[in-house]
Amino acid sequence: MQYISTRGGMQPLPYSETLLEGLAPDGGLAVPEVMPHVDAATLEQWRSLTYPELATEVLGLFATDIPRDALALMCAEAYSAFPEDVVPLRSIGDGLTLVGLSEGPTLAFKDMAMQFLGQVLEYALEQRDGVLNILGATSGDTGSAAEHALRGKARIAVFMLSPQGRMSAFQRAQMFSLDDENVHNIAVEGVFDDCQNLVKRLAGDLEFKRSQHLGAVNSINLARITAQVVYYFWAWLRVTDAGGPTPVDFTVPSGNFGNILSGFFAKQMGLPIRRLVLAANENNVLDEFFRTGVYRPRAAAQTLATSSPSMDISKASNLERFIFEFVGRDPERVVAAWRELDEQGYFDLSAEQARFDEEFGIVSGTSTHADRLSTIRSVYETSGDVIDPHTADGVKVARSYVEAGVPMLVLETAKPQKFAETIREAIGIDLDYSPDLQQMLDAPQYVAEMHDDEQALRAFITKNALH
Ligand SMILES: *Cc1c(COP(=O)(O)O)cnc(C)c1O
Numbered sequence: 001m002q003y004i005s006t007r008g009g010m011q012p013l014p015y016s017e018t019l020l021e022g023l024a025p026d027g028g029l030a031v032p033e034v035m036p037h038v039d040a041a042t043l044e045q046w047r048s049l050t051y052p053e054l055a056t057e058v059l060g061l062f063a064t065d066i067p068r069d070a071l072a073l074m075c076a077e078a079y080s081a082f083p084e085d086v087v088p089l090r091s092i093g094d095g096l097t098l099v100g101l102s103e104g105p106t107l108a109f110k111d112m113a114m115q116f117l118g119q120v121l122e123y124a125l126e127q128r129d130g131v132l133n134i135l136g137a138t139s140g141d142t143g144s145a146a147e148h149a150l151r152g153k154a155r156i157a158v159f160m161l162s163p164q165g166r167m168s169a170f171q172r173a174q175m176f177s178l179d180d181e182n183v184h185n186i187a188v189e190g191v192f193d194d195c196q197n198l199v200k201r202l203a204g205d206l207e208f209k210r211s212q213h214l215g216a217v218n219s220i221n222l223a224r225i226t227a228q229v230v231y232y233f234w235a236w237l238r239v240t241d242a243g244g245p246t247p248v249d250f251t252v253p254s255g256n257f258g259n260i261l262s263g264f265f266a267k268q269m270g271l272p273i274r275r276l277v278l279a280a281n282e283n284n285v286l287d288e289f290f291r292t293g294v295y296r297p298r299a300a301a302q303t304l305a306t307s308s309p310s311m312d313i314s315k316a317s318n319l320e321r322f323i324f325e326f327v328g329r330d331p332e333r334v335v336a337a338w339r340e341l342d343e344q345g346y347f348d349l350s351a352e353q354a355r356f357d358e359e360f361g362i363v364s365g366t367s368t369h370a371d372r373l374s375t376i377r378s379v380y381e382t383s384g385d386v387i388d389p390h391t392a393d394g395v396k397v398a399r400s401y402v403e404a405g406v407p408m409l410v411l412e413t414a415k416p417q418k419f420a421e422t423i424r425e426a427i428g429i430d431l432d433y434s435p436d437l438q439q440m441l442d443a444p445q446y447v448a449e450m451h452d453d454e455q456a457l458r459a460f461i462t463k464n465a466l467h
Contacts, residue, residue, distance in 0.1 A: 008331025
C-alpha cells in the first residue's frame with residue numbers, strides 16, 4: 001500500500017515514510033492510493049480477536065511495509081496501558097450505546113491513536129537510526145496524550161508549548177507532573193494562538209527544522225487516523241451478531257474532523273455503517289458545511305470558548321481528505337476548492353449537498369452549553385452514568401437521528417473527571433478521583449516558563465533537543 005497526496009503532487013510513499021511528515025510537499029494530505037477492503041467473511045473471522053489482535057489486522061492493511069510480527073508487538077504494547085477490553089461498550093437507554101474510548105492514561109480518546117503512534121514512530125526511527133524532536137502547541141488534550149505516549153522513548157523528545165495559566169488544574173497536572181528527561185513542558189506568556197504561531201514560525205524555518213530534527217504529531221498524522229479506524233470495527237463487532245451485515249449508526253463529537261474521518265475510512269473499507277452523525281458544539285463550521293454545502297472556516301477571534309473545549313475548532317484540518325473522496329479523487333478539484341477558500345474565504349458545494357447523506361451517509365447537528373447540561377443531567381437520571389461534556393454533545397445530536405432497529409453508537413471522547421466544573425454545574429456532584437489520579441494532581445510539577453519570544457524558544461530547543 002502506497003500513499004498519495006490529496007493535491008496530486010507527491011510521489012507515492014509507503015506508510016512508515018508518511019509518519020514523520022506533516023503536510024505533503026504540495027500542501028495536501030496523505031491518503032491511501034487505494035482504500036483497502038474487508039469482505040463479510042473476514043469481518044466474521046475478526047469477531048473473536050482481542051483489541052490488539054484486531055488492531056494488528058486493520059493496521060496491517062495500511063502499514064504493509066511493516067512486518068506483521070513487529071506490528072503485532074507494537075499493538076500489544078500500545079494498548080497495554082488500557083483495561084483488558086481496551087474499548088468497553090455500555091448502553092445508556094433509548095437505543096444509544098456509548099463506545100468507551102477514554103480508558104487510556106489521559107482519559108480522552110486521543111490516547112487510542114497517540115499510544116500507537118508512539119510505538120510506530122520509535123520503530124521507524126530505529127529502522128533509519130534517526131532521532132525526532134516533536135514540537136507542538138496544546139490547549140489541553142493533545143499535548144498530554146502525546147507526552148504520555150512518548151515519555152521515556154530513547155529516540156524522541158517532546159517540546160510542548162501551552163498558554164500559561166489557561167489550562168485547567170487537571171490538564172496542567174496531567175502534563176506537568178511528568179518528570180521524564182525527554183519531555184519539555186513550556187508555559188508561554190500568551191494565549192493558545194501565540195503558542196501555535198511560535199510553532200509555525202520555527203517549523204517554517206526549514207533550515208532550523210532540519211538541523212534540529214523537528215517533527216509534529218498533530219491531527220493530520222496518518223498513523224493517528226488509521227489507528228482510530230480500529231475501534232469502529234471493534235464497536236461494530238461488539239453490538240452485532242454473526243449472520244448478517246447489520247448496519248449501525250455512529251455519532252462522533254467533532255473538531256478537526258479526525259475521529260469521524262476514521263469512521264468514514266471504516267465505512268469505505270466495507271464496514272456496515274449506515275450513517276455517520278457529526279456532532280458540533282457552538283463552533284459549528286462543520287455542521288454548517290454538511291447542512292448547506294458551504295465550507296466557511298472562522299478566524300481564531302471568532303472561535304468561542306465553550307464547555308466542550310476540545311471541540312473549539314473553526315478550521316477542520318482533516319476535511320480535505322473527505323473532500324478528496326467527495327470529488328471522485330480528483331486532485332484538480334481539491335486544489336480548486338482550496339484556491340476558492342484562499343481567495344474568497346469559503347468554498348461552495350451546495351449544488352451537491354444532498355450527496356453528503358445519500359452517497360456518504362454523513363449528517364450533522366449542533367449542541368450548545370444548555371444542551372450539554374441537560375443531556376448530562378438526563379443521562380445521569382435515566383442510567384446513573386456520568387458523561388463528559390463532549391460526549392454529551394454527541395448524545396444530544398445522536399438523539400435527533402436515532403431510529404428504531406438501528407443501533408446508535410456514540411463515541412465517548414473523554415471521561416467526566418477531566419471536566420469536573422461542568423459536571424458540578426449539570427448535576428451538582430463532585431466526582432471522585434481514583435488514587436492514581438489524586439496522586440497525579442498532588443505531584444510536583446515540571447515546567448519552564450517563557451515569554452512569547454521566538455529567540456528564547458530557539459535557544460531552549462537547540463540546548464535540549466536530541467541530535
Ligand atoms: C480532540 C477531541 C475531540 C475532537 O476530535 P477531532 O478528531 O478533532 O474531530 C472531541 N472530544 C474530545 C474530548 C477531544 O479531545
